[in-house]
Amino acid sequence: IRRLCRFAIKHSFHWPPVARSVVVPDARGLLEQRLGQARWKSDVESDQRFGLATIGPGGGQWTLCCQSNRPVELLVGLPADDTPVVWVSSQVLEQLLAEESDLTPARLHNAVTVEGGNEQQRQHVLEMVSQLSGCVSVGGKPLQPR
Structure with a gap:
């Protein structure tokens, strides 16, 4: 009882x-x-636009709008046309965005897939996804390197 009373008095x-x-x-x-x-x-x-589909906790489907080869805006849902779509796990995307990794190991282990478009468009989209790790956008303004 004394210990309980001391605790009560100490913590008001x-x-x-x-x-x-x-x-x-x-x-x-x-x-x-x-x-x-x-x-x-x-x-x-x-x-330019491309789709980003993330599988796993915290994932979703978005369309990224680009200016001057840099993503600047995030839209809900995948594009309706034959625009390339990047499929990636939420864990790989988290590591990329937290700058813990780049897409190279994920591509080597087939953890990133691009659907749609031709080969040149798919490579270009992967380059733009790689740029997400070191850039920040403010209100739709072009991304600036950190």
């Missing part, structure tokens, strides 16, 4: 504060940090 008759949990950003959160909140309609005039 409140329970001790709950330890704050650390929120680990997922693939979607990291992607939105880079390109801003996903929108339903584009606000940016883009010269």
Whole structure:
């Protein structure tokens, strides 16, 4: 009883504060940090688009709009036409966006797949996905290297 009373007096008759949990950003959160909140309609005039489908926790399907070969905007859903679509696991995308890895090991282990388009378009799309790791966009403005 004495120990309980000392605890109550020490903590002003409140329970001790709950330890704050650390929120680990997922693939979607990291992607939105880079390109801003996903929108339903584009606000940016883009010269190229490609789809990004992420499988796993924090995954989803998006269309990335690009200006000057750099992703600048994130749209909800995959493109409706025959635009190339990159399929990648959420874990690989998280590592890429957190700058823990690049796409080279993922490509060697076939952890990244591109559907649609011709060979040149697929290579170009993979280069643009690789650029997501070291760039930041602010409100649809072109990405700037860190």
